[in-house]
Amino acid sequence: xxxxxxxxxxxAQHQLxxxxxxxxxxxxxxxxxxxELGIFSVMWSxxxxxxxxxxxxxxxxxxxxxxxxxxxxxxxxxxxxQGYVIAFKIESHNHPSFIEPFQGAAxxxxxxxxxxxxxxxxxxxxxxxxxxxxxxxxxxxARNRRILSGVVGGIAHYGNCFGVPTVGGECIFESCYDGNxxxxxxxxxxxxxDEVFYAKAAGVGNPVIYVGARTGRDGIHGASMASAEFTxxxxxxxxxxxxxxxxxxxxxxxxxxxxxxxxxxxxxxDMGAAGLTCSTCEMGSRGGVGIEIELDRVPQRESGMTPYDxxxxxxxxxMLLVAEKGREEEVYRVFRKWGLEAAEIGVVTGDGKLxxxxxxxxxxEIPNRQLADEAPLYNRPYxxxxxxxxxxxxxxxxxxxxxxxxxxxxxxxxxSKRWIWQQYDYQVRTNTIAGPGAExxxxxxxxxxxxxxxxxDGNGRYCYLNPREGAKLAVAECCRNLATSGxxxxxxxxxxxxxxxxxxxxxxxxxxxxxxxxxxxxxxxTPITGGxxxxxxxxxxxxxxxxxxxxxxxxLKTAAPVTIPFKHAGRAVMLVGGIGACNDLDFGGTQYAKxxxxxxxxxxxxxxxxxxxxxxxxxxxxxAEGLAESAHDLSDGGLAVALAECxxxxxxxGAQLDIDSDLRPEFLAFHEAPSRxxxxxxxANTKRVDAIAEKHGxxxxxxxxxxxxxxxxxxxxxxxxxxxxxxxxxxxxxxLESHLSQGAANV
Amino acid sequence: MKFGVIVFPGxxxxxxxxxxxxxxxxxxxxxTAEFIWHSxxxxxxxxxxxxxxxxxxxxxxxxxxxxxxxxxxxxxKRFAAEGGLVLGVCNGFQILVEAGLLPGALMRNRGLxxxxxxxxxxxxxxxxxxxxxxxxxxxxxxxxxxxxGCYFAEERMLxxxxxxxxxxxxxxxxxxGSLRNIAGILNRERNVMGMMPHPERASEPLMxxxxxxxxxxxxxxxxxxxxxxxxxxxxx
Numbered sequence: 001x002x003x004x005x006x007x008x009x010x011x012a013q014h015q016l017x018x019x020x021x022x023x024x025x026x027x028x029x030x031x032x033x034x035x036e037l038g039i040f041s042v043m044w045s046x047x048x049x050x051x052x053x054x055x056x057x058x059x060x061x062x063x064x065x066x067x068x069x070x071x072x073x074x075x076x077x078x079x080x081x082q083g084y085v086i087a088f089k090i091e092s093h094n095h096p097s098f099i100e101p102f103q104g105a106a107x108x109x110x111x112x113x114x115x116x117x118x119x120x121x122x123x124x125x126x127x128x129x130x131x132x133x134x135x136x137x138x139x140x141x142a143r144n145r146r147i148l149s150g151v152v153g154g155i156a157h158y159g160n161c162f163g164v165p166t167v168g169g170e171c172i173f174e175s176c177y178d179g180n181x182x183x184x185x186x187x188x189x190x191x192x193x194d195e196v197f198y199a200k201a202a203g204v205g206n207p208v209i210y211v212g213a214r215t216g217r218d219g220i221h222g223a224s225m226a227s228a229e230f231t232x233x234x235x236x237x238x239x240x241x242x243x244x245x246x247x248x249x250x251x252x253x254x255x256x257x258x259x260x261x262x263x264x265x266x267x268x269x270d271m272g273a274a275g276l277t278c279s280t281c282e283m284g285s286r287g288g289v290g291i292e293i294e295l296d297r298v299p300q301r302e303s304g305m306t307p308y309d310x311x312x313x314x315x316x317x318x319m320l321l322v323a324e325k326g327r328e329e330e331v332y333r334v335f336r337k338w339g340l341e342a343a344e345i346g347v348v349t350g351d352g353k354l355x356x357x358x359x360x361x362x363x364x365e366i367p368n369r370q371l372a373d374e375a376p377l378y379n380r381p382y383x384x385x386x387x388x389x390x391x392x393x394x395x396x397x398x399x400x401x402x403x404x405x406x407x408x409x410x411x412x413x414x415x416s417k418r419w420i421w422q423q424y425d426y427q428v429r430t431n432t433i434a435g436p437g438a439e440x441x442x443x444x445x446x447x448x449x450x451x452x453x454x455x456x457d458g459n460g461r462y463c464y465l466n467p468r469e470g471a472k473l474a475v476a477e478c479c480r481n482l483a484t485s486g487x488x489x490x491x492x493x494x495x496x497x498x499x500x501x502x503x504x505x506x507x508x509x510x511x512x513x514x515x516x517x518x519x520x521x522x523x524x525x526t527p528i529t530g531g532x533x534x535x536x537x538x539x540x541x542x543x544x545x546x547x548x549x550x551x552x553x554x555x556l557k558t559a560a561p562v563t564i565p566f567k568h569a570g571r572a573v574m575l576v577g578g579i580g581a582c583n584d585l586d587f588g589g590t591q592y593a594k595x596x597x598x599x600x601x602x603x604x605x606x607x608x609x610x611x612x613x614x615x616x617x618x619x620x621x622x623x624a625e626g627l628a629e630s631a632h633d634l635s636d637g638g639l640a641v642a643l644a645e646c647x648x649x650x651x652x653x654g655a656q657l658d659i660d661s662d663l664r665p666e667f668l669a670f671h672e673a674p675s676r677x678x679x680x681x682x683x684a685n686t687k688r689v690d691a692i693a694e695k696h697g698x699x700x701x702x703x704x705x706x707x708x709x710x711x712x713x714x715x716x717x718x719x720x721x722x723x724x725x726x727x728x729x730x731x732x733x734x735x736l737e738s739h740l741s742q743g744a745a746n747v
Numbered sequence: 748m749k750f751g752v753i754v755f756p757g758x759x760x761x762x763x764x765x766x767x768x769x770x771x772x773x774x775x776x777x778x779t780a781e782f783i784w785h786s787x788x789x790x791x792x793x794x795x796x797x798x799x800x801x802x803x804x805x806x807x808x809x810x811x812x813x814x815x816x817x818x819x820x821x822x823x824k825r826f827a828a829e830g831g832l833v834l835g836v837c838n839g840f841q842i843l844v845e846a847g848l849l850p851g852a853l854m855r856n857r858g859l860x861x862x863x864x865x866x867x868x869x870x871x872x873x874x875x876x877x878x879x880x881x882x883x884x885x886x887x888x889x890x891x892x893x894x895x896g897c898y899f900a901e902e903r904m905l906x907x908x909x910x911x912x913x914x915x916x917x918x919x920x921x922x923x924g925s926l927r928n929i930a931g932i933l934n935r936e937r938n939v940m941g942m943m944p945h946p947e948r949a950s951e952p953l954m955x956x957x958x959x960x961x962x963x964x965x966x967x968x969x970x971x972x973x974x975x976x977x978x979x980x981x982x983x
Contacts, residue, residue, distance in 0.1 A: 156861050160802075160861060160892070160894075161757070161759075161802040161805065161806075162759070163759025163760075163801060163802075245805070246802075246805075247756075247757050247802060247804070247805025247806075247807070248805075250756075250757055250759065250802075251756055251757075338756065339756060421863075422860075422862055422863055422864055423860050423861045423862070423863070424861075424863060425861070425863045425892040426863055427863065427890055427892060427945075427948050427954070428759055428760060428763065428800075428892065429762070429763060430763045430766060430767070430947065430948050430950075430954055432954070433953060433954075444953070446766070558953070559953075560952070560953060
């Protein structure tokens with residue numbers, strides 16, 4: 001067999017630049033063969049190497065007193081006390097989910113779950129942040145609905161079968177996600193602090209063991225696909241999307257955790273993006289050792305696979321581990337019990353090289369460290385983010401508050417996502433204290449008796465208007481959700497979804513957003529312990545809004561949480577943080593501007609981080625003293641939407657608000673200034689709530705009273721709108737299904 | 748009372764079931780639940796068996812279609828034939844049906860989608876070791892989480908189930924299209940019950956409902972009577 005010569009064309013097909021190719025020649029001291037070129041191309045892809053973002057990611061805070069493991073491992077690890085830690089991370093599967101929604105999303109969940117249990121932690125919660133194109137768009141709606149159904153079905157299929165509860169998330173619809181849906185999956189697991197495993201090879205002579213599913217030709221070059229823009233040809237890349245087997249993953253989980261307990265495992269890493277290539281060279285690099293493998297021993301699903309195929313395959317549900325020499329049988333025994341294949345495919349060496357043999361002959365030989373850690377690093381030029389034409393401000397409102405609220409409640413962004421989360425098993429493991437639809441998800445840790453709260457948030461509209469401020473707002477919103485659930489934020493993970501970084505204005509969005517996250521995460525004391533960067537989210541030159549998604553985790557003691565709905569009539573309604581400010585400029589990123597005015601202009605709402613934090617301290621203290629019967633933060637759709645959501649509880653209790661404010665009526669009802677939380681409390685408690693608020697330097701005006709039926713908002717005694725709860729609630733709960741079926745009827 | 752929880756590859760509610768009976772039933776913690784591996788030929792002296800929810804063997808074929816062939820099912824059948832209490836929840840119900848311990852079949856939900864939510868159930872009979880702690884006609888709140896929970900049987904069988912008072916639970920608002928709103932049924936001897944809703948997920952107030960305890964308390968009660976009976980006999 002004669003190896004094809006490496007031509008500039010072949011180099012280009014591997015998405016390597018001529019300079020990068022020269023660097024490869026320099027590292028090897030010779031020209032690479034095709035297998036080696038393939039190995040370099042995946043390891044140096046944007047997806048694996050973060051070559052465009054790494055310089056800026058260094059700005060993120062990664063240390064903290066609870067951080068056991070920061071970025072650089074499969075997941076970040078945080079100490080939660082009593083000898084236990086949690087491991088968590090968020091990761092994207094955007095590109096595969098566009099090409100094949102069901103399997104793309106399913107394997108996205110599979111990948112993040114492996115990242116968690118690779119570290120020895122049993123996954124106990126999954127959340128998803130989703131973005132799709134508009135469901136009722138005449139041109140793209142049908143495809144968007146198909147993608148939504150497929151993605152939700154895929155997440156459900158994988159998570160439900162695996163046995164991890166999908167406890168929350170978010171889902172937003174914008175035209176910019178038409179050709180680039182975003183599927184960001186977050187997972188969190190728990191384990192004993194002294195039983196954490198790392199993806200590090202060690203001990204020259206130790207066996208390298210392959211476990212799990214066999215290797216096929218699926219997913220070859222998935223990592224590179226995720227590192228390029230979509231074109232018409234991308235649709236031909238369907239074979240690049242892997243197929244998930246959640247049952248296999250469940251067995252792999254149980255077997256890996258049991259095998260770890262034997263004490264015979266030195267290091268372990270899952271085979272995700274870039275498969276066998278990534279796991280071998282990264283484990284070797286982290287341990288400062290070499291790894292030699294023989295491809296003939298790799299369990300294969302089909303015959304005639306080349307070294308190139310085997311090394312680049314992204315077949316799912318596979319793990320690579322290094323065991324202690326002489327104790328292999330202990331490991332094999334566990335995998336046999338679970339009916340899984342395990343094969344010794346190689347050995348740890350002392351020469352720092354990744355050496356790959358087939359039929360005994362060397363087919364690739366590359367220094368691990370240079371391959372894994374010396375990927376090219378780009379400080380790509382950046383100018384300033386694209387600017388939106390400054391609009392003077394909204395004209396007269398086309399809809400009065402009375403009609404605007406029902407319209408917003410029924411919009412796809414704001415309506416209940418029950419149609420989605422009802423397809424997820426959100427209760428398995430019987431730890432879900434607050435599930436989908438709650439302020440933040442809360443999951444009990446049976447091992448310690450404590451609980452963790454999790455919130456995911458991102459706002460592409462805000463970030464498009466101002467990436468730095470939009471990113472800070474996402475951090476603030478997550479922390480506010482956690483505070484409103486009674487928990488203290490401790491650490492964060494982020495998923496940076498952006499367009500093509502080779503365009504200076506897109507690169508500017510990325511830089512600004514990272515700096516915004518850094519600033520806010522330092523301020524709120526939530527170090528970033530890991531995450532993911534997804535670039536090139538563009539189709540035919542159309543980029544997405546810059547969409548950094550934050551996942552922040554907090555801790556709290558296990559107890560029944562204070563929930564969103566009003567419980568009883570005759571209670572005082574208070575707005576912790578106050579009415580907030582809004583002007584023409586700040587109103588342009590709101591849901592009202594989007595759904596009612598069909599515009600986007602100006603700036604995101606102004607955030608005062610210091611005030612925000614004091615609001616968090618105040619609400620936590622109010623909740624801890626048992627003063628609030630209900631609590632809900634103001635977010636998309638502002639005060640009116642929050643009020644409606646508080647009125648959709650089983651008690652059917654609504655409220656009548658009368659607000660003393662000079663704001664324009666639509667601003668008052670729908671502006672989205674942060675740092676505001678709506679609570680209901682016994683009249684006798686308002687003084688105490690006030691005192692707590694004052695102590696923290698925030699206002700908490702009484703804005704109304706809960707009532708037996710109906711919702712009403714007044715401004716200085718003048719009614720802006722009054723609504724019957726049942727009709728609003730029905731529309732809130734069924735709107736997403738209507739968007740899906742009405743759209744379908746139009747086809 | 749010692750519950751044996753069967754673990755098939757792919758079971759994922761096994762720990763939840765064990766936790767519920769060990770922590771929420773007021774029994775002494777030790778020896779209240781033990782796991783039984785699917786390849787085991789015996790049940791090892793447990794007082795009752797729970798087939799938990801999950802996706803046994805992946806359920807890529809028909810739900811429970813492979814699990815019925817596992818070695819442990821022979822032991823479960825023997826145990827049932829000897830009068831032992833067998834509870835199948837969700838996937839466990841599907842397996843009991845496939846194994847022929849209960850009649851009928853569980854088909855795809857009417858909406859063809861997986862549904863996870865709380866439902867209201869009516870205790871259709873209190874004359875069983877799984878429902879005796881319920882009040883007649885009592886409404887209970889428990890979650891469901893399944894894609895294939897639509898109960899089907901031929902008309903004649905449905906009539907027979909009703910005539911013999913073998914319908915244990917009915918849905919108040921039928922979520923999945925089950926015939927005659929059936930959520931759980933008994934075998935003719937009344938010592939085997941299968942149900943789609945998850946009593947173990949409704950076994951403490953923190954989870955939103957403790958109504959599922961009715962099932963386990965009934966089993967506890969039935970067991971205590973069984974234990975007393977032989978003593979009474981020997982005293983005579």
